[in-house]
Amino acid sequence: MVHDQPKPRVSIVICTYNRADLLQITLDALPALTAIDMAExxxxxxxxxxxxxxxxxxxxxRQAGGLRVRYLFEQTQGLSAARNRGIQEAKGEFIAYLDDDAVPCLEWIRTIVDTFDHRHDVYAIGGMIRPKFESERPAWLIKSLELPYTIVDRGEDVHEYPINKHPFGANMAVRKTFHDTYLFPTDLGRKGTLLLSGEESWLFEQMKQERKTILYHPSMVVDHFIPDNRLTKDWIKQRYYYQGITNGSMHKGFMSKIALLVNVACRVLYIAVNALFAHTEGEKLLIACRMQSIKGTLLTMRSRVKMRLTG
Incomplete structure (x- = not known):
């Protein structure tokens, strides 16, 4: 019986919004995972x-009497609100986040538990995210454009993330004790179909400030579905535009905004130089995407100034 089972070590949190058929594939893959009995x-x-x-x-x-499964309905729109609901309901020591369109490898849970058990200094783990294209990879999707599609391969060695990198929500795990202090900021992150982000960067920035170790583990692997409707130049440019909006939203103090403007100016110069050497379709698209990101940042900062002047 489920109530006789020991407390779960891992709480697998899957936040989902209007992707039932993809969710079905993710859920159906879970019972076969090694050590699934340690999870909810x-x-x-x-x-x-x-x-x-x-x-x-x-x-x-279908899993009654076997796997521990709970369905939660979170009405407040936004990925951060959904994740926070999962955190509040979780009973495990570790929270493993999985996208509703991702399928983990068989050793996913075992890798998470063993890593946290052997490394008490580690507060978060991320892993490899392999793309599973609905049809085929476009010729313009160069290495530099992979991160917006959450394609991650940091090699075959276990190592700490460098200062400017962190795990992605499609495949990451966090000690629940850290979430006792820090939840995801609800003013950042996806809301419905809006491509806002930044909530993960904010969380891991708090973790880094507290000098907690964030580890990459190559054995923590998921296959992540990428639909054809995202494999367009318009989509990737929009993704960069909303990343720019996110960047503008995250800088709120006066000095922070000055630093951001200096950063934008440097980026414009960098992009202008790179544009001279952009010859392939992918390189030219990357230039256009980076300009969209700057446009989103500047428009966000300008709108904030207008709100202050008229508010």
Whole structure:
């Protein structure tokens, strides 16, 4: 019986919004994972209007008496709000975040538990995220454009993330004790179909300031689905534009804004120089994307000034 099972070590939090069919594939992969008996599965439905509830409840019913599965409905729109609900409901020592369109490798849970157990200084772990394209990879998708598609391969060695890098939400795990102090900021992150971000960067910045170790582990692998409707130049440029909006939103103090403006000026110069040497389709697209990011940043900062002058 489920109530006789020991407390879970890992709480797998899957936040989802209107992607029931992809969620079905993710859920169906979980029972086969090594050490799945050490985990609970929390499906956080972020106000979906499709058949997400039916998919989730059907899965939970099929696993009754075996896997611990809970379906949660979070009405407040936004990925950060959904993740925070998962954190509040989680019973495990470690919270493992998995996207609703990602399938973990068989050793995913075992890698998370063993790493945290052997490295008490480690407060977060990230791993490899391999793309699973719906059809085929476009010729213009060069290495420099991979991160917006959450394609991550940092090699075959276990190592700490460098100062300017951190895990991605499609495949990361955090000690729950850290979340006792820090939740995800709800003014950042995806909201419905808006491509805002920044909530993970903020969280890991707090972790770095507290000198907690953040580890990359190559055995922590997920395959991440990339649909054809994202494999367009318009989508990737929009993704960069919203990243720029995020950057502008995160700088709130006067000195912080001055530093951001200096950074933008340096980036414009860097982009202008690089544009002289951009010859391939992918290199030219990267220049256009970076300009969209700067446009988003400047428009956000200008709108904030207008709000202050008229507010």
């Amino acid at each position: 599965i929390l499906i956080v439905d972020n106000n979906s209007t499709d058949h997400t509830r039916e998919i989730s409840e059907s899965f939970a019913l």
